Amino acid sequence: MAVSFSDRVQVAPDVLFRLAGEEAVLLNLNTERYLGLNLVGTRMWSVLSSASSIQAAYDELLREYEVEPAQLRADLEAFIDQLLGQKLIEAGPATEVSDRQA
Amino acid sequence: MTVETATSGSSGCEAGVDPRYRYGVYGIDVVSDTPLALPEYAHGGLGRVECRSAPASLFLTAMQGVDFDRRSDSWYRYACLHDGSTYVRWDTVGEFLVAADGRRISCRRVEASSLESFQVYMLGQALSFALVKQRFEPLHATVVVVDDHAVAFLGDNASGKSSLAACFLEAGHRLLTDDLLILQDSSNRILAYPGPPRIKLFPAIASRFLGRTVKRVPMNADTDKLILPIDAHRSCASPVPLKAIYSLAAPRDVCRRQSVSIEPLSPREAFVELVKSTFNRRLVNPQRLERQFGVMASLADVVSVKKLAYPRAIDRLQEVRRMVLADLD
Numbered sequence: 001m002a003v004s005f006s007d008r009v010q011v012a013p014d015v016l017f018r019l020a021g022e023e024a025v026l027l028n029l030n031t032e033r034y035l036g037l038n039l040v041g042t043r044m045w046s047v048l049s050s051a052s053s054i055q056a057a058y059d060e061l062l063r064e065y066e067v068e069p070a071q072l073r074a075d076l077e078a079f080i081d082q083l084l085g086q087k088l089i090e091a092g093p094a095t096e097v098s099d100r101q102a
Numbered sequence: 103m104t105v106e107t108a109t110s111g112s113s114g115c116e117a118g119v120d121p122r123y124r125y126g127v128y129g130i131d132v133v134s135d136t137p138l139a140l141p142e143y144a145h146g147g148l149g150r151v152e153c154r155s156a157p158a159s160l161f162l163t164a165m166q167g168v169d170f171d172r173r174s175d176s177w178y179r180y181a182c183l184h185d186g187s188t189y190v191r192w193d194t195v196g197e198f199l200v201a202a203d204g205r206r207i208s209c210r211r212v213e214a215s216s217l218e219s220f221q222v223y224m225l226g227q228a229l230s231f232a233l234v235k236q237r238f239e240p241l242h243a244t245v246v247v248v249d250d251h252a253v254a255f256l257g258d259n260a261s262g263k264s265s266l267a268a269c270f271l272e273a274g275h276r277l278l279t280d281d282l283l284i285l286q287d288s289s290n291r292i293l294a295y296p297g298p299p300r301i302k303l304f305p306a307i308a309s310r311f312l313g314r315t316v317k318r319v320p321m322n323a324d325t326d327k328l329i330l331p332i333d334a335h336r337s338c339a340s341p342v343p344l345k346a347i348y349s350l351a352a353p354r355d356v357c358r359r360q361s362v363s364i365e366p367l368s369p370r371e372a373f374v375e376l377v378k379s380t381f382n383r384r385l386v387n388p389q390r391l392e393r394q395f396g397v398m399a400s401l402a403d404v405v406s407v408k409k410l411a412y413p414r415a416i417d418r419l420q421e422v423r424r425m426v427l428a429d430l431d
Contacts, residue, residue, distance in 0.1 A: 018373075018395065018396070020373050020402055021369035025399065036374060037370075
């Protein structure tokens with residue numbers, strides 16, 4: 001993965017997100033590419049986009065799902081790589097919670 | 103679901119267009135300087151488009167210094183002009199210039215084209231540019247009316263939408279539209295609007311389901327497909343509530359011995375099918391994509407969308423029709 005778990009991710013500009021039932025769809029208006037998220041992907045997206053860091057997102061997901069930590073880490077890294085590759089998120093140094101965007 | 107539309111504004115016709123030729127199609131008020139094979143204006147108000155004939159010189163002037171889109175080929179050419187208008191041409195059919203606001207289409211038919219063929223392209227492909235510019239989101243769909251409700255079939259070209267619809271017509275159901283569908287949210291229901299009363303079919307399908315007596319005109323010189331007018335008792339000229347959408351699996355994805363299947367789609371899967379079924383894929387800009395994203399997601403939330411898979415054999419279509427009718431019940 002190109003980023004560190006101490007980094008934080010945020011939704012890239014010009015990216016649309018919409019819940020579709022319990023799943024979701026994303027669109028990057030610049031690349032004109034869509035991405036569909038299944039139930040777990042939708043939850044990962046939701047946690048990642050609101051967490052103060054990738055580590056915090058990982059910790060939250062580990063509490064929610066019955067999964068081996070190493071498996072979750074691998075899945076989360078692969079997911080983040082896919083999102084970065086499609087320019088749906090941007091990653092950077094984590095900020096303090098009080099500075100976090102709503 | 104809300105689709106913003108441009109209002110007509112003036113109640114009369116602009117100078118230069120004969121007000122005698124006024125029609126309604128897709129819920130749009132179409133004013134033309136030549137007669138069109140459309141019902142008289144009855145249901146409009148969603149928007150307005152003026153179609154006027156123009157000489158070749160108008161198009162030559164407009165296209166000076168303009169390059170065709172890289173996806174153009176020798177038969178179909180398309181270009182966006184600097185003033186926001188759109189030029190589109192089919193070599194053996196004619197050429198069109200769609201104004202930036204989508205409210206006017208200048209048209210010229212080539213001599214080799216039949217009137218019927220020209221109108222198919224004018225009221226389908228060319229008009230779709232005007233519709234998108236007026237902030238509509240047309241779907242590539244053929245729709246029949248079953249028990250006063252619209253049933254839409256989505257699919258790519260040559261996926262069998264019209265053939266399946268013809269099978270429904272054989273059973274006494276009516277055609278609402280062939281190829282292009284406009285939907286509008288109205289009083290908490292989705293209304294499907296009627297298209298031109300004609301259907302495009304290959305000869306074998308036309309003969310099998312509509313009979314040999316129906317008038318038929320070749321669509322263009324490069325296909326055997328025919329244009330068949332549908333009379334008033336087999337077509338529906340009023341908007342009807344949408345009941346269901348069936349997305350047809352591609353013929354190449356269905357084994358010949360496979361049984362007919364209907365599978366419900368999740369809202370996410372339905373969204374994908376709807377976006378794939380957009381009628382006009384040429385006008386792509388962030389504003390349009392954003393609008394389309396919202397419209398299709400909203401539609402997927404409220405309408406039943408199912409995957410319909412069946413072998414493309416003419417003798418299987420009645421079985422498909424029976425299964426769809428049973429599914430609707």
